[in-house]
Amino acid sequence: MSEPVTDLKLVDNVFVKMHKLVNIGDTHNGHAHVFDHITLLSSGSVTMKHDNGEQDFASPHLIVTPKGIKHQFIAKEPNTVFCCIHAIRDGDGVDDVASPDLTQEQAFELMTQYSLIQE
Helix, strand or coil: CCCCEEEEEEECCEEEEEEEECCCCCEEEEECCCCCEEEEEEECEEEEEECCEEEEEECCEEEEECCCCCEEEEECCCCEEEEEEEECCCCCCCCCCCCCCCCHHHHHHHHCCCCCCCC
16 A cells, blocks of 8 residues: 555645555545545546445545544555545634525526636
Protein backbone atom coordinates (compact mmCIF):
# COMPACT_ATOMS: atom_id res chain seq x y z
CA MET A 1 0.00 0.00 0.00
CA SER A 2 1.15 3.52 -0.66
CA GLU A 3 0.21 7.00 0.50
CA PRO A 4 -2.13 9.00 -1.75
CA VAL A 5 -0.45 11.34 -4.22
CA THR A 6 -1.95 14.75 -3.39
CA ASP A 7 -2.15 18.13 -5.10
CA LEU A 8 -4.17 21.16 -4.08
CA LYS A 9 -5.27 24.49 -5.47
CA LEU A 10 -7.21 27.42 -4.01
CA VAL A 11 -9.00 29.77 -6.42
CA ASP A 12 -11.71 32.32 -5.56
CA ASN A 13 -12.32 30.79 -2.11
CA VAL A 14 -12.79 27.32 -3.58
CA PHE A 15 -10.32 24.76 -2.25
CA VAL A 16 -9.75 21.63 -4.37
CA LYS A 17 -7.59 18.82 -3.06
CA MET A 18 -6.86 16.05 -5.58
CA HIS A 19 -5.90 12.58 -4.38
CA LYS A 20 -4.56 9.73 -6.48
CA LEU A 21 -4.74 6.25 -4.98
CA VAL A 22 -2.18 4.32 -7.05
CA ASN A 23 -2.91 0.75 -5.96
CA ILE A 24 -6.02 -1.27 -5.16
CA GLY A 25 -6.52 -1.07 -1.39
CA ASP A 26 -4.71 2.26 -0.96
CA THR A 27 -6.57 4.31 1.64
CA HIS A 28 -7.15 7.98 2.24
CA ASN A 29 -7.26 8.48 6.03
CA GLY A 30 -10.61 9.20 7.58
CA HIS A 31 -11.70 12.62 8.78
CA ALA A 32 -14.78 14.83 9.17
CA HIS A 33 -15.42 18.43 8.08
CA VAL A 34 -17.12 21.39 9.74
CA PHE A 35 -19.19 22.10 6.59
CA ASP A 36 -20.88 19.88 3.98
CA HIS A 37 -18.61 19.19 1.03
CA ILE A 38 -18.53 17.43 -2.29
CA THR A 39 -16.06 14.91 -3.70
CA LEU A 40 -15.61 14.44 -7.44
CA LEU A 41 -14.62 10.85 -8.16
CA SER A 42 -13.05 11.41 -11.56
CA SER A 43 -11.52 8.00 -12.31
CA GLY A 44 -11.57 4.52 -10.83
CA SER A 45 -13.81 3.38 -8.00
CA VAL A 46 -13.80 3.52 -4.21
CA THR A 47 -15.41 2.16 -1.11
CA MET A 48 -16.34 5.08 1.12
CA LYS A 49 -16.46 4.10 4.79
CA HIS A 50 -18.37 6.58 6.93
CA ASP A 51 -20.21 6.95 10.22
CA ASN A 52 -23.36 5.42 8.70
CA GLY A 53 -21.70 2.37 7.11
CA GLU A 54 -20.03 2.12 3.72
CA GLN A 55 -20.89 2.69 0.08
CA ASP A 56 -19.25 1.84 -3.23
CA PHE A 57 -18.93 4.45 -5.97
CA ALA A 58 -17.63 4.26 -9.55
CA SER A 59 -16.46 7.21 -11.61
CA PRO A 60 -17.61 9.58 -12.74
CA HIS A 61 -19.56 10.41 -9.61
CA LEU A 62 -20.27 13.36 -7.29
CA ILE A 63 -20.34 12.33 -3.62
CA VAL A 64 -21.91 14.69 -1.07
CA THR A 65 -20.73 14.29 2.52
CA PRO A 66 -22.63 16.13 5.27
CA LYS A 67 -20.64 18.05 7.86
CA GLY A 68 -19.52 16.07 10.87
CA ILE A 69 -19.56 12.68 9.11
CA LYS A 70 -16.20 10.93 9.43
CA HIS A 71 -15.32 9.31 6.10
CA GLN A 72 -12.44 7.62 4.30
CA PHE A 73 -11.86 6.30 0.78
CA ILE A 74 -10.38 2.93 -0.22
CA ALA A 75 -9.37 2.32 -3.86
CA LYS A 76 -11.09 -0.54 -5.65
CA GLU A 77 -9.12 0.09 -8.87
CA PRO A 78 -5.56 1.22 -9.56
CA ASN A 79 -4.97 4.91 -10.30
CA THR A 80 -8.24 6.04 -8.72
CA VAL A 81 -8.50 9.86 -8.61
CA PHE A 82 -10.89 11.93 -6.51
CA CYS A 83 -11.06 15.62 -5.66
CA CYS A 84 -12.39 17.06 -2.41
CA ILE A 85 -14.02 20.43 -3.09
CA HIS A 86 -14.67 22.97 -0.33
CA ALA A 87 -15.74 26.57 -0.07
CA ILE A 88 -13.39 28.42 2.27
CA ARG A 89 -15.58 29.93 4.97
CA ASP A 90 -15.16 32.23 7.91
CA GLY A 91 -16.74 30.61 10.97
CA ASP A 92 -20.00 28.88 11.84
CA GLY A 93 -22.41 31.70 11.07
CA VAL A 94 -21.88 31.78 7.33
CA ASP A 95 -25.09 32.01 5.33
CA ASP A 96 -25.27 29.69 2.35
CA VAL A 97 -26.58 31.06 -0.92
CA ALA A 98 -28.18 27.70 -1.60
CA SER A 99 -29.88 25.19 0.64
CA PRO A 100 -28.25 21.75 0.63
CA ASP A 101 -31.76 20.34 0.01
CA LEU A 102 -32.12 21.87 -3.48
CA THR A 103 -33.15 19.60 -6.31
CA GLN A 104 -30.96 19.52 -9.41
CA GLU A 105 -33.50 21.67 -11.26
CA GLN A 106 -33.54 24.23 -8.43
CA ALA A 107 -29.73 24.32 -8.41
CA PHE A 108 -29.62 25.05 -12.15
CA GLU A 109 -32.21 27.81 -11.68
CA LEU A 110 -30.20 29.33 -8.83
CA MET A 111 -27.04 29.30 -10.95
CA THR A 112 -28.76 31.56 -13.48
CA GLN A 113 -28.92 34.23 -10.75
CA TYR A 114 -25.15 34.13 -10.18
CA SER A 115 -23.29 34.54 -13.43
CA LEU A 116 -20.27 32.28 -13.80
CA ILE A 117 -19.47 33.36 -17.36
CA GLN A 118 -18.02 36.69 -18.35
CA GLU A 119 -19.88 38.20 -21.28
